[in-house]
Amino acid sequence: MQISTVVPPITNNSNIQAGKIAYIDNLKVVLTALVVLHHTFITYGAPGGWYYSEKTTQTAAQILMTVFVATNQSFFMGLFFFISAYFTESSYRKKGASRFITDRLKRLGIPLMFYSFILSPVLSYLVYRFGQGHNITYLQYLGGFHHWIDFGVLWFVASLLLFNLIYVAAMQVFRTPNPLLLAQAPGVTSIVFFTLTLALGTYLVRCVFPVGWVLQPVGFQLGHFVQYVTLFVLGIMAQRGQWLNRLNYKMGKSFLIIALLMLIAGFPAIYYVKIITNSPIETFSGNGCWQSLMYACWEQFIGVFIIVALLGVAKQKWNGQPSLMKKLSRTAFGVYIFHPLVLISLSMLFKAWSVDPAVKLLFVAPLAVSGSFLLAHLLLKIPGVKEII
Numbered sequence: 001m002q003i004s005t006v007v008p009p010i011t012n013n014s015n016i017q018a019g020k021i022a023y024i025d026n027l028k029v030v031l032t033a034l035v036v037l038h039h040t041f042i043t044y045g046a047p048g049g050w051y052y053s054e055k056t057t058q059t060a061a062q063i064l065m066t067v068f069v070a071t072n073q074s075f076f077m078g079l080f081f082f083i084s085a086y087f088t089e090s091s092y093r094k095k096g097a098s099r100f101i102t103d104r105l106k107r108l109g110i111p112l113m114f115y116s117f118i119l120s121p122v123l124s125y126l127v128y129r130f131g132q133g134h135n136i137t138y139l140q141y142l143g144g145f146h147h148w149i150d151f152g153v154l155w156f157v158a159s160l161l162l163f164n165l166i167y168v169a170a171m172q173v174f175r176t177p178n179p180l181l182l183a184q185a186p187g188v189t190s191i192v193f194f195t196l197t198l199a200l201g202t203y204l205v206r207c208v209f210p211v212g213w214v215l216q217p218v219g220f221q222l223g224h225f226v227q228y229v230t231l232f233v234l235g236i237m238a239q240r241g242q243w244l245n246r247l248n249y250k251m252g253k254s255f256l257i258i259a260l261l262m263l264i265a266g267f268p269a270i271y272y273v274k275i276i277t278n279s280p281i282e283t284f285s286g287n288g289c290w291q292s293l294m295y296a297c298w299e300q301f302i303g304v305f306i307i308v309a310l311l312g313v314a315k316q317k318w319n320g321q322p323s324l325m326k327k328l329s330r331t332a333f334g335v336y337i338f339h340p341l342v343l344i345s346l347s348m349l350f351k352a353w354s355v356d357p358a359v360k361l362l363f364v365a366p367l368a369v370s371g372s373f374l375l376a377h378l379l380l381k382i383p384g385v386k387e388i389i
Contacts (some may be wrong), residue, residue, distance in 0.1 A: 252312015
């Protein structure tokens with residue numbers, strides 16, 4: 001998950017600028033770990049698609065896993081798009097259009113091709129051979145393999161590359177910044193109205209593209225893209241208006257408290273509606289159902305509020321960057337690319353263990369996170385790899 005850390009133009013407050021990079025890099029590490037945990041939870045019980053799964057039948061475990069992935073989904077990828085966009089324009093102005101595009105094609109395009117043509121077949125084979133018990137060699141498996149265009153978890157990289165190309169095209173057409181993209185940092189009321197609009201837009205898109213509908217072969221779940229596109233645009237606006245410099249701890253803490261209250265009260269309310277209406281979970285995914293509107297509002301409000309909270313609190317409380325955290329930040333993109341290999345391998349190793357999948361989660365989750373960061377650290381020692389990831 002490539003997030004540039006090119007320093008934006010220096011402002012009058014260089015201390016804030018330097019701290020901003022540190023806490024954003026720290027957040028990047030946390031978000032990357034959440035990606036690994038997200039897919040681990042899906043493996044062992046939470047709803048969602050993944051290469052391999054062993055779903056627990058324990059209701060309490062299923063509910064807890066669902067709460068985790070639903071809350072995660074509400075903010076973590078959107079925040080990645082926001083952070084990526086925040087550093088896009090400074091990189092573009094520093095490098096120019098031609099060099100910027102070349103750099104993006106190298107650092108985003110090469111991983112896409114590697115994942116699709118090399119890593120994806122390996123991942124599928126591991127599940128086919130060890131997960132499903134088909135005793136064939138890898139070469140025999142490749143003989144019948146047809147899904148060569150498969151970005152898998154790198155759908156984010158593909159969409160980020162697309163957004164960057166659109167950004168460059170827009171900059172070529174509109175030489176001067178659009179006044180609409182030079183707005184001042186929003187206040188609480190603006191954030192609330194923005195989130196309501198985002199929720200309504202998400203609901204309308206999901207009337208056509210419900211959650212779970214995937215645009216193949218690129219892997220885009222269009223039901224989530226209203227948030228992704230909007231937060232990418234907001235990232236551009238935030239950099240131009242230096243919004244993060246104006247974000248304060250008090251606002252972040254307030255939004256964190258509200259988000260926690262929404263989590264504590266909101267999800268039980270949704271679950272209660274599901275029970276009393278005897279609705280399948282697909283009812284909340286889209287297709288114009290009123291339950292889908294309810295879920296879209298909960299998802300977008302808690303997601304946006306968590307994003308504001310993380311940025312505000314981390315800026316004040318997580319401004320330093322120890323040596324270990326700096327190293328972990330450097331490996332984040334590698335973790336994003338290779339964590340499916342680590343997670344699937346661990347899932348295969350634990351497959352024969354005759355315990356409930358929820359118990360396996362307790363062991364696989366920390367091993368998947370630590371193993372992914374370790375593998376990425378080792379891969380960066382290979383000559384040429386660090387020039388790409």
